Amino acid sequence: MAKEAVLLLAHGTPETVEQIPEYLRNVVSGRPLPQAVIEEIQHRYALIGRSPLTELTMEQGRMVETALARRAEAVRVYVGMRNWRPYIPDVVKQMRADGVEAAAVICLAPQNSRTSVGLYKRATQAEAGSMRIDFTEGWAQHPLLAEAFAERLRAAMARLRAETGAAIPVLFTAHSVPCRTIQTPAASEGQPRLWPGAGVDPYAEEAKHTAALVAERVPEIPRWWFAFQSQGASGGPWIGPTVEATLDAIAAEGVKTLLLQPVGFLCDHVEILYDVDIAFKEYARKLGMRLERPESLNASATLAEAVAELAREGLARLRG
Numbered sequence: 001m002a003k004e005a006v007l008l009l010a011h012g013t014p015e016t017v018e019q020i021p022e023y024l025r026n027v028v029s030g031r032p033l034p035q036a037v038i039e040e041i042q043h044r045y046a047l048i049g050r051s052p053l054t055e056l057t058m059e060q061g062r063m064v065e066t067a068l069a070r071r072a073e074a075v076r077v078y079v080g081m082r083n084w085r086p087y088i089p090d091v092v093k094q095m096r097a098d099g100v101e102a103a104a105v106i107c108l109a110p111q112n113s114r115t116s117v118g119l120y121k122r123a124t125q126a127e128a129g130s131m132r133i134d135f136t137e138g139w140a141q142h143p144l145l146a147e148a149f150a151e152r153l154r155a156a157m158a159r160l161r162a163e164t165g166a167a168i169p170v171l172f173t174a175h176s177v178p179c180r181t182i183q184t185p186a187a188s189e190g191q192p193r194l195w196p197g198a199g200v201d202p203y204a205e206e207a208k209h210t211a212a213l214v215a216e217r218v219p220e221i222p223r224w225w226f227a228f229q230s231q232g233a234s235g236g237p238w239i240g241p242t243v244e245a246t247l248d249a250i251a252a253e254g255v256k257t258l259l260l261q262p263v264g265f266l267c268d269h270v271e272i273l274y275d276v277d278i279a280f281k282e283y284a285r286k287l288g289m290r291l292e293r294p295e296s297l298n299a300s301a302t303l304a305e306a307v308a309e310l311a312r313e314g315l316a317r318l319r320g
Contacts, residue, residue, distance in 0.1 A: 002101035002132070004318070005076045006068070006311045008061050009088060009107045009120045012081025013051040013269055017042050019084075026083040037233040041270075048273040054081065056267035056298050057108065060307070063299060067308035073315065076100075082120055092127035102132040104314025106307055108266050110145055111174060111210060112138025113203035115181035134314035140206035141213060144306030148297050149210075150217035153261050156294035157220060160257060168257050169223040171246060172211035174264035175271060176228035176238040177203060204228075204239060210263045225250065229262070229280075230271045243280055251287035258284065260293045266303060268296045 014023040020042045024033055045051065057079055065077040076098075080091035095103060107120045121135050139145060153170065160168045182201035211226050227246040231238035243260075250258060260276055276293050284291035297303045 002318075003099050004315055005078060005095055005098075005100040005103045006064065006315075007078045007080060007091065007095065007103050007105045007124065008057065008064065008307070009080055009082065009105065009124065010057045011053065011109070011269075012084030012087075013053040014045075014084055015050065015054075017045050020045060023084055033233070040233075044270055044274040044278075047278060048270060051269045051273070053267060053269035054084070056269075057081075059299055060108070060267065060304060063301070063304035064307045064311065067301075067304045068311060071308070071312065073308075073312060075311075075315070077311075078103075080124075082123060088120065088123040089127045092124055092131070096127075096129060096131055100131060102315075102318045103128075103134070104311045104318065105133055105135045106139075106310050106314070107136065108307075109264065110138065110142070110266075111140045111203050111206040111264055113177060113181065114201050116177065116203075132318055134317045136310050136314055138202065138206060139306070139310055140210045142306050142310070143213070144302055144309065146210065146213035146217055148300045148302040148306060149214045149261065149263055149294075151300070151302060152294035152297065153214060153218050153221075153259070156259055156261075156292065157218065160259065160292060161220075164257055166257075167220050167222045168259050169250070169255055170215070170218075170221050170225075170259045170261055171243070171250065172214070172224060172226045173229040173243060173260060173262045173276075174207035174210070174226075176231045176240065176242075178232070179237045179239055182239065207264055211261075214261070214263060230275050244283055247280070247284055247287060247289070247291075251284070251289050255289060257290045257292070260291055262293070262296075265296065267298045272296055 014020055021038050061077045061079040078091050078095055080088035082088055105124055107117050157168055182203055208226050215221055215224050225246055227241050227243045228239050229243045281291045
């Protein structure tokens with residue numbers, strides 16, 4: 001029987017502020033960025049101290065390995081990062097050196113975008129050689145993913161309801177992407193087809209679908225909205241609506257307390273610890289609104305079981 005393993009893929013994050021320029025070059029594939037953009041990212045990282053994404057992802061990998069072992073799947077779980085160490089190519093090379101012949105590969109970005117998730121896939125395949133790969137393209141609708149978010153949301157909802165005496169509305173978010181990355185080739189030559197429609201990249205639809213599945217599991221939510229957060233500084237438009245514009249509209253309706261629940265991020269990192277906890281909270285405060293968020297999934301046992309289930313399915317496909 002072939003030696004099997006599981007490979008989890010994530011975005012990656014630098015360990016120090018000084019490493020930000022190198023990290024950003026990886027993110028934008030070597031394209032030049034204005035110095036002001038680099039300095040702003042360094043400022044954000046400095047405000048939160050550092051991003052814990054790598055450590056948290058490694059912990060998730062250990063939890064998935066334990067979850068697999070409980071079901072008699074004694075396989076090693078590796079973790080590779082697209083934009084920082086341990087880089088995906090280096091990890092795949094190590095897997096081959098360890099004798100791995102077949103691997104279930106899961107990107108820890110549940111909503112599939114042909115561009116972003118596609119980069120993870122290409123980086124894996126480029127180094128796989130004869131190692132057989134089963135790549136999970138997307139898992140935005142996995143029931144255990146929705147339940148993991150719902151668990152965190154219920155706890156936050158109960159806490160705020162005890163304080164305010166009322167159910168709290170929710171703003172779901174996912175990371176924005178450049179409009180050009182979700183256009184069809186034909187659309188980029190003429191009128192853009194950004195949302196939704198036949199042939200359009202699935203990312204935006206999948207992100208909203210995840211939010212809807214979570215909302216279904218928390219029926220006490222009186223009302224919810226969806227927005228895309230963390231639009232980047234690269235050229236061209238990014239998909240929306242933005243969180244800021246959505247907060248403007250929500251505040252105009254008289255909402256005084258709001259929960260913001262990201263559904264595209266599986267652990268704390270700069271887009272949570274700065275964008276939500278600092279920038280969006282301050283923006284809401286200026287609108288006369290209290291903004292809170294549930295705990296991130298991080299070491300969620302339910303999340304680990306969701307990923308372990310995906311891994312078992314991938315390994316089963318490899319075995320034919």
